[in-house]
Amino acid sequence: MSDTMTKNGAHFDKNLIFEKDNDTLSRFAFTHSAKQASDYLPANQVRNAELDMPNVSEVEVVRHFIELSGKNYGVDNGMYPLGSCTMKYNPKxxxxxxxxxxxxxxxxxxxxxxxxxxxxxxxxxxxxxxxxxxxxxxxxxxxxxxxxxxxxxxxxxxxxxxxxxxxxxxxxxxxxxxxxxxxxxxxxxxxxxxxxxxxxxxxxxxxxxxxxxxxxxxxxxxxxxxxxxxxxxxxxxxxxxxxxxxxxxxxxxxxxxxxxxxxxxxxxxxxxxxxxxxxxxxxxxxxxxxxxxxxxxxxxxxxxxxxxxxxxxxxxxxxxxxxxxxxxxxxxxxxxxxxxxxxxxxxxGAAGLRMSGLLALLNANYIAALLRDTFTIATKPHIMHEFVIGLDSECHQYDISIMDFAKRILDYGYHAPTVSFPLIVHNCLMIEPTETESKKRLDDFAAVLLKIYDEMKTDAQTLRDCPTLTPVKRIDDVTAARVPIVKY
Ligand SMILES: Cc1ncc(COP(=O)(O)O)c(C=O)c1O
Missing domain, CATH: 3.40.640.10 (Type I PLP-dependent aspartate aminotransferase-like (Major domain))
Structure with a gap:
């Protein structure tokens, strides 16, 4: 019980599947009556020790992987404000x-x-x-x-x-x-x-x-x-x-x-x-x-x-x-x-493609309009499908990194936008909502950015410590990319 947490009324076991091994399940071992593996395979390819697999029932395996899939963030969960550059919604x-x-x-x-x-x-x-x-x-x-x-x-x-x-x-x-x-x-x-x-x-x-x-x-x-x-x-x-x-x-x-x-x-x-x-x-x-x-x-x-x-x-x-x-x-x-x-x-069709282009522009301009009074919009004068917010002076003033700001967005249930690109604007966020997002989503996302802007001024430490609500908390991005631990 100590290893479980409740989400939507369901109990999730945080352990890895290898830690879920259940000894009380029977392990069948059928042996082939006529031939052995060594009859088919060269001696150096025949396994001598038992395969080290977790002993978990089918339904627990299903639950385990369904739970893991829920830890991912994807475009089917929510908006990617870095748009077509990585994951925009495409018709199924x-x-x-x-x-x-x-x-x-x-x-x-x-x-x-x-x-x-x-x-x-x-x-x-x-x-x-x-x-x-x-x-x-x-x-x-x-x-x-x-x-x-x-x-x-x-x-x-x-x-x-x-x-x-x-x-x-x-x-x-x-x-x-x-x-x-x-x-x-x-x-x-x-x-x-x-x-x-x-x-x-x-x-x-x-x-x-x-x-x-x-x-x-x-x-x-x-x-x-x-x-x-x-x-x-x-x-x-x-x-x-x-x-x-x-x-x-x-x-x-x-x-x-x-x-x-x-x-x-x-x-x-x-x-x-x-x-x-x-x-x-x-x-x-x-x-x-x-x-x-x-x-x-x-x-x-x-x-x-x-x-x-x-x-x-x-x-x-x-x-x-x-x-x-x-x-x-x-x-x-x-x-x-x-x-x-x-x-x-x-x-x-031709009209629909044009409409998708126009909506991509409208959505980016709409978010920018909601943010313009608070943030410095580096994209001037006309915004197309994406725009850049410069936070260089704020980062220095409140002693945060642009990464702190971006990571806090995760706590509010959104993927972070592109960070520190283009290189010619220091400490920036590049936002591209794409054509498929609704006005309600755009309003909500803009409200999140405005809220974080306030937090930065009143409680910068929260930004430095975040994300706190994601399955994985703050990681060392460089080490994670350069020395990934990909096996148990
Ligand atoms: C403007 C622009 N040019 C070129 C590329 C490179 O495309 P790819 O990542 O498929 O090589 C990208 C990638 O997003 C891009 O945004």
Whole structure:
């Protein structure tokens, strides 16, 4: 009894399953009449000692794991104010469709005529996303956003090589997502950073001074990591294109512009999307993902190998031709991600996708409006789908860390937002509610932040000691990540 606690009227045993071993249960040991394990297996693979398994009844095993699952926090429990970046709510129906047997029991080497439906989904999804982004062609080969960026950089390199140019530099604003410079670097380019101006937009004078014929591409994360839609895109396009520089759009956070603007229309030559953010697959959890890459017509021939085409009423996968950068993965794509994206696109339609974009913007702006009188909102002037709160002076004044503030949010039943990102705002929280949250949730979450702000001023120690109401209290994040104890 001493090890139990009550939650919703049920008794939970806090012990590990190995500590729940019940000696009074009978342990059967059937021996095979004719053959022994050693008759089948080499001697060094035969177990000599008894397997050390806990002796627990089936119903106790079920209860144990159900209880453990309740200790998790997931998007089905509550809101993730770090939004599409990790776990936004995705319609369950899309997940269900992607689990259909007919999709899961396919082999990538199946003959084209036996997988017409599959090829149709890949082909049609490509057409739809080309339309959404204003591009001429899409490739679903890259498995992640960063992989999409890398693929795009290979495409840019192949394009210039084909023109007989050996451009060495990629320009990346300091407000870009961190994977942008990393991908350019891995692709063998030299990365040159472009400064942001005081409002967080690209510093046009700095860009002008760095744009020259040795630059292969300019990579723009839009909205940038401050959550701002770049206001000078037309100017940036003209500066870059005048020098032959390819314009690359990091569209990982496409939900901010879905149905509102298209990178292709604003002059971009390449784009990548995170289907595992904006199109119904969660980003968190390590995949599978799809960092779809879209390009304008002049870059089509350099796309990763294999293209799905439709001719004479038949879909087929074909080689792309001699200029392709080749394969960036085995087979054509993480198909289940495409099924979810396609189901999402078709169920929402163009108007629904636009509405999801507008709601993502409205929700972020709504929370910001509730907080604006108390917190310093670092995202100025126009908030898109996410915004950044700066708490640097408060952290110093009340001697707390931004982590203390974030951890206190857990005690109020919410996941914490992104912390200390973007790097250009010290001690910040980045909040992205996403399009699916109700007004009531947004009101409640804002009220929690305001309450913690008061606590910080009157009782900062509570913040330093929290979380107190979660199954696991304050952990040493660095040690937990670097030296995880993953076994009993
Ligand atoms: C703007 C931006 N670009 C690129 C990426 C990288 O995507 P991935 O984590 O799938 O590699 C992310 C990830 O969230 C992102 O937010």
């Amino acid at each position: 129906i899309n997940e269900k469709i992607s689990k259909f047997d007919s999709f899961n029991n396919m082999h990538p080497y199946s003959a084209n005529e036996r997988v017409q439906g599959t090829l149709e989904i890949i082909h049609e999804c490509g057409k739809d996303l080309a339309e959404v982004t204003g591009m001429a062609d899409m490739s679903f080969a890259p498995c992640a956003g960063a992989h999409g960026e890398l693929t795009a950089m290979f495409i840019v390199k192949a394009y210039f090589r084909n023109k007989g140019e050996d451009r060495q530099i990629i320009l990346v604003p300091d407000s870009a997502h961190g994977t942008n410079p990393a991908s350019a670097n891995v692709a063998g380019f030299k990365v040159v950073s472009v400064n942001s101006d005081a409002d967080g937009f690209v510093d046009i004078e700095d860009l002008k001074s760095k744009a020259n014929e040795n630059v292969a591409a300019f990579m723009l994360t839009n909205p940038n990591t401050l959550g701002l839609y770049e206001k000078n895109i037309a100017l940036i396009r003209d500066i870059c294109h005048a020098k032959g520089i390819q314009l690359y759009y990091d569209g990982a956070n496409l939900n901010a512009i879905l149905g509102i603007s298209r990178p292709g229309d604003t002059g971009f030559d390449l784009v990548h999307l995170n289907l595992h953010k904006s199109f119904s697959t969660p980003h968190g959890g390590g995949g599978p993902g799809c960092g779809a890459v879209g390009v304008k017509a002049h870059l089509k021939d350099f796309m990763p190998n294999y293209i799905t085409s439709y001719k004479n009423g038949q879909y087929s996968i074909e080689h792309r031709g001699g200029l392709t950068i080749g394969q960036v993965r085995a087979f054509s794509t993480n198909f289940s991600v495409l099924v979810k994206a396609f189901a999402y696109i078709k169920s929402l």
